[in-house]
Amino acid sequence: MKNKESHSKAPIYEALMEYKKARVVSFDVPGHKQGRGNAMLREFLGEQCLSVDVNSMKPLDNLCHPVSVIKEAEELAADAFGSKHAFLMVNGTSSSVQAMVMSVCKKGEKIIMPRNVHRSAINALVVSGAVPVYVNPGVNKELGIPLGMSVKDVERAIKENPDAKAVLVNNPTYYGICSNLKDITELAHKHGMYVLVDEAHGTHFYFGDNMPMSAMEAGADMAAISMHKTGGSLTQSSFLLLNCDLSVGYVRQVINLTQTTSGSYLLMSSLDLARRDLVLHGTETFKKVIEFAEYARDEINKIGGYYAFSEELIDGDTIYDFDRTKLSIFTRGIGLAGIEVYDILRDDYGIQIEFGDIANILAIISVGDKSLAIERLISSLSEIKRLYSKDKAGMFDHEYINPEVVLTPQDAFYSPKISVPMNESDKKICAEFVMCYPPGIPILAPGEKITKEILDYIDYAKEKGCFLTGTEDAKIENINIVSKSINN
Template sequence: MHLEKQGKAPIYEALLKYKSMRVVPFDVPGHKQGKGNPELTEFLGEKCLSVDVNSMKPLDNLVHPVSVIKEAEELAADAFGAHHAFFMVNGTTSAVQAMIMSVCKRGEKVIMPRNVHRSAINALIISGAIPVYVNPGVNKKLGIPLGMSINDVKKAIEENPDAKAIFINNPTYYGICSDLKSITELAHRHDMYVLVDEAHGSHFYFGPNMPVNAMAAGADMAAVSMHKTGGSLTQSSFLLKGERLSTGHVRQTINLTQTTSGSYLLLASLDISRRNLALGGKSIFEKATALANYAREEINKIGGYYAFSTELINGDSVYDFDQTKLSIHTRDIGLAGIEVYDILRDDYGIQIELGDIGNILAIISVGDRALALERLVSSLSEIKRLYIRDKSGMLDHEYINPEVVLAPQQAFYSDQRSVAIKDSIGRISGEFVMCYPPGIPILAPGERITGEIIDYIAYAKAKGSSLTGTEDMSIENIRVLEE
């Protein structure tokens, strides 16, 4: 990274210049710098609305950048150690989909862990690519999926030498990392591309003593959610690319689905956040890691909770651990993670990232403060005192290995009918069922519905999980393939 260049923020600077010119707008958006929507201007502020503008020559065009956006892309690539960086304004979802669609045609295989975000399986439905699932290891005590084992990846490659790519989470939602460098080297020896979902790993590029990032590991592409841990606005991300793929081809693929009206609020937030992290990321994430480790230590002193960390590292399916993820196992105090999640929000005014059947997750990043973490620790201590109960009868698993019968695209577009979930055992699902967050499917199109899955769905609903994915919003019915 060339630090002397990183002080620039070309998109932000171009917007400031545009604002100073007091241009009279006869283009879109129709609110005309906020004048046409005073309530929205009052809510978001005149400064914000005045730079919610359309593409024009002085501000470049995201679809075909030649000036300020092009320069901002080059600075981002330099900051992240990538060959090229694309600004993404349709979320990391569109970055994940662009990665898969850039390298896989209809009918071509991609090796991936089954605990991927739904955006990856959506990409298979859109593109017609065929998944070869490597079931991740599972930590039975915590009930969480781990990373991909090297031997499992080797086996998948041997059995599918025609696969085009390997897709890897770095890290998982819970902070667990696979051996990214070894898997990348193995894939490249077999002439396969390596695609990395780094939705939760933007800090890996800037923090000290972090797990290896995708570009440093030699991966071909990485989808990086700057808005999650890097400080940019929600829905803004980077798609990073190595040297093996054509920049023009990837941009064409992005442009298949990304808006032609890129938000300059999102673009500027990426530009400014990249500059902040390039210049000060080391100290920012050093502090975030220290705060997370302090909170982890204090939570483990309470007893009953287990805030897990690097002690899980086993050199394979848990090759490394992201210490900024404050993942906490709650089942030993007799509460599901989602119950603790709800109590924290409703009774203590604390919103954490997710609660699932056995765990909660607090994301610690650029904006966290020690006082807020003290409040979280004391609230968890009080919740234990007030709500602790016998843990017998609690569901003791989180990840269920799926039985994949059909490719996602084939299942999604097959003839289907709706049946009651309780009557669906043995049928093939035509849609998703997932708790959101984290958005990892319990069921995906083309997978066999089992009694274990139905029990899990019923338990998650009873505990208050937010279930999504089915056409039936009440999740009483599910669409299955016609037999």
């Protein structure tokens, strides 16, 4: 990395400040004209914010083809993350994941990936026509959560599919589980395959001390970095890191297939400023975050019934490492699904956590948290146990069901299909997604066989209050299946 002084620059932010000083009269978009056209919007977001919600112009560069300040911001970001190039992304990390896949896989080409990927990875397959080779992740049956990929399972998939173009790895998972990224990368490279890492929840790996290995350190070819999750930028802003021989220009062409031509300067400047802050202060920032998370974990485990898990799960294989900043808490021990605890925390205690599934909750801890807020979370969980705990008999005991893939996602999604009641879809081929959001990992994806076990899981998730999405039917009562001629 360059010396820290060079990272004190924030070229996009600085260009926006110069633009403001120039008092330019605007006859371009956006039409609110620095907020003058909408008083309520100006009052809500503030004049300072709206004054820099501007259009691309020569002094501010162009995200689709950067040549000046955006190009300089990308170079600083690449240096900060240790990659050959970094692209500023304003369509979310979903767009970054899709660009990774579409940069290395064409229609009909195979990509090896875990099935517990975010929907964005499978969306990339629907759009591109690439063919998934799923490696079922390990499963912790006590916690009911999917884990990382075993190196042996990846090796088996590579040997059975030597023509695959790439291996995609989730690292870390939503729960903080890390795979053996270095060995998987070396194995894939040995067989001429690219390694793509969905590192949406791992921004801090690059800036904190004693963190799990980052994708760039492991030698991966591309990584999607969700800066807004733990890096301090605005929601929907992201980086796509490139670290291989692919042409920067070609990858940008792929990005431009789906990313907006009207890149938000609010999002881009937030990436610029967040990168600056992480390089200058990231070590102390994440030291504090880990201290908060470790303290909360210890205190929650003293309550009893809950299990805030951490490094003790490491087994050198499907749990190769653990992200200690993640406060993942198993709740089934008090007889409540994670989503039930999630709802009680929000509705009764005014605490919004990241997500709840059928057995766990996740609280995101960041430098923006204060000791008092951590104490409030701990005491609220203690009181929830006292007031709401019940017998855990009859609770669903697993979060992940291995799917049976019958058709490629693209073939299934675009096939002739019919809508049937969910309870009449057993043994049919799914033609759309069903998932709880967050985290957005599909329970069913296009091309997968629907089974009674999966339908029971969906019913249970509904009963417990999970927010289900993905189906054309907004009520999630009907599901699109591939039409009868193909099903038979």
